[in-house]
Amino acid sequence: MSITRRAFLSLSCAGMLSTLSPLKTWAGFDPLWRSGLPVGRPIDTSVLEIFKIGPGPSSSHTIAPMKAGNDFLALAKALPQEQLASADMLRVRLFNSMSSTGIGHHTDKAILAGLLGEEPETCSGELLDGLFAQPNDTRTVAIGSVRLPFSRQNIVFEKEHRKAPVSDVFTISLHAGEKTLLEREYYSVGGGFLQWKGWTPPERGKPRHSFDSMNGLLQLCQSGLSIPQIMLENEMAITGLSKATILKRLEDIVLAMDSSVTAGLSIEGKLEGPYKLERRAASMYKEALALPAEERFLASLSAFAHAAAEENSQGHRIVTAPTAGSAGVMPALVHMLLSERKKAMPALIDGLLTASVVGMLIKRHASVAGADVGCQGEIGSASAMSAALLAQVQGEAPEIIENAAEHALEHHLGMTCDPVDGYVQIPCIARCAMGAVKAWNAFLMAKTGRGTFHPVGLDVTIRTMAATGQDMDARYRETAQGGLALFYVQGC
Ligand code: SF4
Known part of the structure; x- marks a missing residue:
């Protein structure tokens, strides 16, 4: 936080808090967050939950549903043997956005892959490409010794809207004739996170450093700790994993991000889908290399974003971010940063840790x-997470990181x-390129605006996004x- 902003907060917050009556504009608004103190449950999300390696094209429609298929398989296997032996049909019902965009987002393929025992981190794009490639494609789902056929006929794209805590809702059920042996209602809550009716958060360790807002985190940093240090120590406390294991997993994530770009740059041709769109990344990059330096940078960044986004649209291996x-x-x-600016892996890992906290705060206070x-x-x-990553990799102070993330998020509000x-x-594909360019510009605005007052903080921007989303x-x-x-x- 710049000195002027910090002064503003310390001078004005107490007064504002004492005079604020309950806000009428948005029921979920809690004015206490303005104090910057840890007012709620401390952030205890794992960095490894924010960045997940898995198949595209939509983490909420592919990664979470694949996990659900897996989860249901395990539940069904645990049924008493005589019940399981009577099973004769599996049924999937997709509701709300899962239904309206389920085909385009490959939700049907993802659930089937999960029922076939595949997991997001290791499931190959080729396997997914092959599922339902023909309209009558039928696979065999093995639940213990029971074998059940599964085709598109087993998936119901419901028209009715189902009320649930979130918009992405679906059920998987197992039947014996008219009888339902097992059913679970699943909720895909964004970024590949999966919950279900009756779900309770898994037991996990308490974070070492307690905060639930960016202002709270910035206060912790005043003791001399960096954001990556805080996040790494929290990750160890929450997951119980060793420092070496966490760093190795984060390195894998950086490499998976990098290879999603490399893979996309190496493929030309058409994208699968109704419009047979041209893959553009490879030719964009070729053109970019011939441009003057100041244009080459932006055009290359856009080409890189296209590359990974094109891979995502094909259901190939990407990293959710978020x-x-x-x-x-x-x-x-x-x-x-890695391939062109030759930044070292430890700096990228620090960047990932810093970016993760922006994603966690958004997930906690918005979506x-x-x-x-x-x-x-x-x-x-x-874009906000990327701006924070970039500021961290460039060795900037926490207040510049906060400001960079804020700029990037604020200027996507309402999208x-x-x-x-x-x-x-x-x-989506070209939008990724715009998000990347805005992230870089947000970082430059924060860096060159250093020491001046910036009126809007990341915390208020996140709350604004939540309220705007509710109104949408x-x-x-x-x-x-x-x-x-x-x-x-x-063509128009
Ligand atoms: S428009 Fe944005 S939010 Fe919607 S599917 Fe595309 S990338 Fe995701």
């Missing part, structure tokens, strides 16, 4: 799911989610029923 739809943003910066708050939650969050035909292609018409929250999804006509 979601799959936004998986082109941070990898573009990572590739630029990273397009189905909850529109695209501001996906590309906006990715709707409107994937054409439910495919994570238009506008459902058509603009990953239902493919508004915006470009409504008006786009090929």
Whole structure:
């Protein structure tokens, strides 16, 4: 926090708090967060939950559903043998945005892959490409000794809206004739996180450093600790993993981001989907290399974002950062820093730790799911996290990091989610490039504005995003029923 901003907070917050009556504008608004003190449950999300390696094109529609398939398989296997032996059918019911964009987002393939025992981190893109490649494709799901056929006929794309705590809802059930042997209602809560009806948070360690806002974190940093130090120590306390294990996993994540760009740059041709869009990343990069230096940088960054986003749209291996739809943003910066600027791996890992806290705060106080708050939650969050990563890698102080993230998020506020035909292609791929460019610019604005007062902090921007998302018409929250999804006509 710049000195002027910190002074502003310390001078004004107490007064504001004492005079604030309960806010009428938004029921979830808690004015206490303004104090910057840890007022709620401390952030106890794991960095490894924010960055997940898995198949695209939408973490909430692929990674979480694949986990659900896996979870249901384990539940079904635990049924008493005589019950299980009577099972004759599996059924999946998709509701709300899971139904309206389920085909374009490969939700059907992801659930089937999970039921076949595949896991997001290791499931190959080729296997997913092959599922339901033909309309009558039928696979055999093995539940212990029971073998059940599974085709698209087993998936119901429901028209009815199901009320639930989140928008992404689906059920998986196992039947014996008319009898339901087992059913679970799943909630995909963004970024590949999965919950279900009756879900309780898993036991985990208490974070070593307690905060639930960026202002709270900045106060902790005043003791001389850096954000990566705080996040690493918290990660060890929360997960119980050793420092070496965590650092190795974070290195794997950096490398997976980098290779999603490299892979995308090496492929030309058409993307799978109704519009047979051209893959653009490789040719964009070729053109970029011929440009003058000042243009080459921006054009290359955009090409890198296209590369990872094109891979994502094909359901290939990407890293959620924080979601799959936004998986082109941070990898573009990572590739630029690692491959072109030759930054060292430890600096990138520090950047990842710092970026993760921005994602955690957004997840806690707003959402990273397009189905909850529109695209501001996906590309906006990715851009804010990337700006924080960049500021950290460049060795900037915590207040510059906070300001960089804030700039990037603030200037995505209100952005709707409107994937054409439910495919994570238009506008998602090019939007990743814009998110990457904005992240870099947000960092430059924070760096060059150092020492001056910046009136809006990251915490207030996150709350604003949550409230804006609540106000957003459902058509603009990953239902493919508004915006470009409504008006786009090929060739126009
Ligand atoms: S428009 Fe944004 S939020 Fe919606 S699917 Fe595309 S990237 Fe995700």
